[in-house]
Amino acid sequence: MAHQSDELIIEALNIHKSFGDLQILKGISLQVRRGEVVVLIGASGSGKTTFIRCINLLEEIQSGQIRVSGHPMGYRTKADGSLVRDSERNIARQRRDIGMVFQRFNLFPHMTALENIIEAPIQVLGVPRKAAVEQAQALLKRVGLADKAGHYPSMLSGGQQQRVAIARALAMKPQAMLFDEPTSALDPETVGEVLQVMKELAEEGMTMVVVTHEMGFAREVADRVVVLDQGELIEQGPPEQIFSHPTHPRTQAFLSRVL
Amino acid sequence: MNFNWDVFWQYLLQPSGVYLTGLWLTCVISVLAMLLGCVLGLAAALLRLSRNPLLHLPVRFYVWLMRGTPLLVQIVFLYTALAAGGIFRFQDIELFGLLIPGNIQAAIIALGLNEGAYMAEIIRAGIGAVDKGQYEAGRSLGMTFAKLMRRIVLPQAFRVIVPPLGNEFNVMLKNTTLVSVIGVQELLLSTQMVTSATFRVFELYLVVAIYFLLLTTLWGFFQRWLEKRFGQSDRPSSPPPATSRMFGRSTLKLLRGR
Ligand SMILES: Nc1ncnc2c1ncn2[C@@H]1O[C@H](COP(=O)(O)OP(=O)(O)OP(=O)(O)O)[C@@H](O)[C@H]1O
Ligand SMILES: [Mg+2]
Numbered sequence: 001m002a003h004q005s006d007e008l009i010i011e012a013l014n015i016h017k018s019f020g021d022l023q024i025l026k027g028i029s030l031q032v033r034r035g036e037v038v039v040l041i042g043a044s045g046s047g048k049t050t051f052i053r054c055i056n057l058l059e060e061i062q063s064g065q066i067r068v069s070g071h072p073m074g075y076r077t078k079a080d081g082s083l084v085r086d087s088e089r090n091i092a093r094q095r096r097d098i099g100m101v102f103q104r105f106n107l108f109p110h111m112t113a114l115e116n117i118i119e120a121p122i123q124v125l126g127v128p129r130k131a132a133v134e135q136a137q138a139l140l141k142r143v144g145l146a147d148k149a150g151h152y153p154s155m156l157s158g159g160q161q162q163r164v165a166i167a168r169a170l171a172m173k174p175q176a177m178l179f180d181e182p183t184s185a186l187d188p189e190t191v192g193e194v195l196q197v198m199k200e201l202a203e204e205g206m207t208m209v210v211v212t213h214e215m216g217f218a219r220e221v222a223d224r225v226v227v228l229d230q231g232e233l234i235e236q237g238p239p240e241q242i243f244s245h246p247t248h249p250r251t252q253a254f255l256s257r258v259l
Numbered sequence: 260m261n262f263n264w265d266v267f268w269q270y271l272l273q274p275s276g277v278y279l280t281g282l283w284l285t286c287v288i289s290v291l292a293m294l295l296g297c298v299l300g301l302a303a304a305l306l307r308l309s310r311n312p313l314l315h316l317p318v319r320f321y322v323w324l325m326r327g328t329p330l331l332v333q334i335v336f337l338y339t340a341l342a343a344g345g346i347f348r349f350q351d352i353e354l355f356g357l358l359i360p361g362n363i364q365a366a367i368i369a370l371g372l373n374e375g376a377y378m379a380e381i382i383r384a385g386i387g388a389v390d391k392g393q394y395e396a397g398r399s400l401g402m403t404f405a406k407l408m409r410r411i412v413l414p415q416a417f418r419v420i421v422p423p424l425g426n427e428f429n430v431m432l433k434n435t436t437l438v439s440v441i442g443v444q445e446l447l448l449s450t451q452m453v454t455s456a457t458f459r460v461f462e463l464y465l466v467v468a469i470y471f472l473l474l475t476t477l478w479g480f481f482q483r484w485l486e487k488r489f490g491q492s493d494r495p496s497s498p499p500p501a502t503s504r505m506f507g508r509s510t511l512k513l514l515r516g517r
Contacts, residue, residue, distance in 0.1 A: 056399055089403055096401035106396035110414050120400035123410055165396075172400060 007034040008070070009176050009207045010098075015054055015064035017047075017231075024050050026231040027064070032176065035205045039218040039239075042228035043254055048211040051228065052178045055209070056098050057091050068097050069175055096124060099169030099177040103185050105161040107153040113140065113164045114149040117171045125172065132171075139167035143197050159190025163197055176207035183214060215259060219243060227251045267462040270453070271469060281449030282470065285435045288366055288445060293431050295371025297424075300378025305408065307383055318379065325376030331437050333373055338365035338441040366438035374431060381423045385416035421489050425482035429475050446470055 010032040017025035024047050032038050040048045053059045055066055057074040066073040073094050074086050085091070108116050117136035121127040127135070140146050143163035153161050162182055169177060179198065183191040195217050202208055202221050212218065218225055218239055225242040227235040227250075235248040243259070246252045270278065303318045325333070338361070342348040349361030389412050397407040439448035450467040454460045 058395055058398060092398070092401050092403045095399055098399070100395075100399035102392060102396065104392055106390070106392035108393065108396070108411055108415075110418075119410065120402065123406055124401045168400070 005034045008032070009034050009036075009068065010055060010209065011065075011067040011070075012051075012055060013065045013067075015051065015066070016062045017050055017054055017059060018062055024231050025054065025061075028228070028231070028233050029064075030209075030226060030233065032207060032209060034207055036223045037202045037208045037210065037221055038224050038226055039222035040209065040211045040226050040228060041213070041215075041218065041254070041258075043257075046228040047231045048228050049180050052100075052180055052209055052211060056095060056100050056178060058100075060085065068094065092124075096172050097175045099172060099174035101162070101165050101169055101177065101179045101182045103181045105153070105158070105165045105185070107161055107165055107168070109153050112150050112152055113145065113156065113167075116153070116164055117168045120168070121171050135171060136167070139170055140164070142170075142200075143167050144193070157190055158186040159193045162186065162190075162194045166194075166197055166201070170201075176209065177201070179208065179210040179212070181211050181213065183212065213258065215243070227254065229254070261461065263459060263462055266457070266459045267465065270463055270466045274466075275453070277444070277449045277453060278446070281444055281446040284363070284443065285432065285445040285474070288363065288370065288435050288438065288443070289428065289431045291367045292370035292374055292435075293428050295367065296374025296378045296427070296431075299371065299375025300380075300382050303375060303379035304382035304386060307379065308386065322376045322379055325373050330370075330373050330434060331440065334366065334369040334437055334441055337369045337372075338362055360443075362438075362441045362443050365441060366435075366443045370431065370434060370438065373434075374427065377427060378424070381420055381427070382416065384423075385418075385420040386412055388419045389415045417489060421486055422482075425478075425485060429478055429482075432474050432478065433471060 008031050012030045015025050015028045028051055042048050050059060054061050074091050076084050076086055078084055114136050117139055118132040121132040122129055140149055143166055145160060145163055183194050199221050222239045224236055225239045226233060229250045235251045246255055306314045306318045309315050338349060349365045351358055351360050393411055397411045435445050436447040439445060446467055450463050454463045
């Protein structure tokens with residue numbers, strides 16, 4: 001998109017991740033520039049969720065490095081070259097720079113939409129309540145839910161909950177946003193409203209990494225489509241290239257199944 | 260039948276000072292021990308979440324010890340046995356101009372320690388009932404563990420904790436009778452003292468039973484209000500209301516069989 005610059009926001013270098021003996025990510029590297037929208041696709045179990053959770057340090061990695069705006073995330077390298085996890089406080093601080101939107105929304109059920117949004121700015125960033133509320137109201141308006149500020153999540157539809165979740169992540173003014181299948185838990189009729197919000201976000205220049213099965217969204221909004229297969233990044237490129245002329249046979253096989 | 264209605268009505272409706280002090284002590288000890296139990300239980304539950312064995316093993320030991328020995332033994336051990344062994348003797352202390360006898364301190368601490376073990380399990384279950392997604396949402400917003408617990412997890416766990424907590428207090432009210440063995444003049448010991456002077460055993464024990472029934476029933480109503488106020492949730496399966504438990508119609512597993 002028009003807003004892209006050469007500044008690297010997210011750098012994942014040779015990420016290895018296993019659950020026990022099972023190797024899930026086998027050395028994935030990905031660089032995302034400011035304003036870029038990267039869509040991750042791949043078969044179920046290929047490691048898409050695991051990969052973006054690693055970026056946000058929700059999963060521990062065995063080797064590799066993640067940098068956000070040039071700062072290494074979550075790990076310190078010991079003298080012998082091995083990685084040790086950074087202190088909890090530092091990790092929490094680093095996570096502020098990355099917003100995350102989950103498949104199952106994960107709104108705080110004991111708080112209203114507005115309270116969900118102001119919670120972290122007040123508690124984590126120390127924003128004064130009044131300013132946080134003003135910002136939250138503006139964000140709710142932006143996602144088309146200005147009239148739902150006082151509603152609890154249980155009173156909102158899936159699509160509305162997911163839009164509140166997006167607003168909640170945006171309230172931290174993150175450098176980048178990660179989306180893990182944000183529409184796959186939604187009723188078909190509410191998928192569009194969430195994708196619309198994401199599209200607007202992309203147009204405003206937000207750096208985004210999106211895992212999705214919505215190939216229409218990928219085609220229309222992505223700057224780059226990245227294909228994961230069995231824990232490896234097998235192919236990447238502009239959407240028209242990936243969708244029209246995939247080179248890797250497993251990309252071709254995957255696309256022929258989903259398109 | 261040897262039953263004197265006059266004595267019965269007199270003690271039921273116009274309790275003597277001894278009785279009122281006993282009632283007062285029962286309530287104060289229950290409340291303070293419960294508070295202590297909640298604080299200990301919360302600390303223990305949080306420590307048990309830790310992956311560090313130095314933190315969670317002592318807690319498991321504590322819970323094991325408290326649940327594996329009779330409360331009556333714990334009370335006597337803390338007050339009498341420790342003093343006899345020359346290890347620790349509770350002294351009367353003056354607090355805010357009020358003299359607090361050693362045995363009352365021991366009573367509160369013993370009951371609180373015991374309660375802490377049960378509360379630890381209850382709070383742990385409450386924390387466990389909170390969806391893992393809530394932790395991830397909180398973490399991804401940059402919250403530290405403490406913030407996450409205080410703002411996100413515990414408020415949600417609280418809704419699950421309130422009903423069993425109410426039951427614990429019901430048990431606590433009744434368990435205060437046990438501290439009569441270390442000479443705390445709560446309701447039971449007060450009754451014993453009055454009976455030894457009047458010899459109206461049947462009447463007076465009936466009165467004390469009614470007093471406890473009144474206390475636990477009043478608490479039951481309060482508990483119902485508490486659950487309405489805090490237990491309300493958007494969880495589909497909310498626990499049955501307090502009244503149905505008060506009369507034992509359901510959820511045997513919520514009670515701890517005493
Ligand atoms: N906590 C875990 N413990 C063990 N294995 C896990 C765990 N989480 C994920 N896996 C495994 O890792 C692999 C990759 O999972 P992941 O969720 O990243 O795939 P995905 O590409 O997001 O799939 P989907 O499209 O179904 O969401 C799967 O084989 C999964 O079974
Ligand atoms: Mg997934």
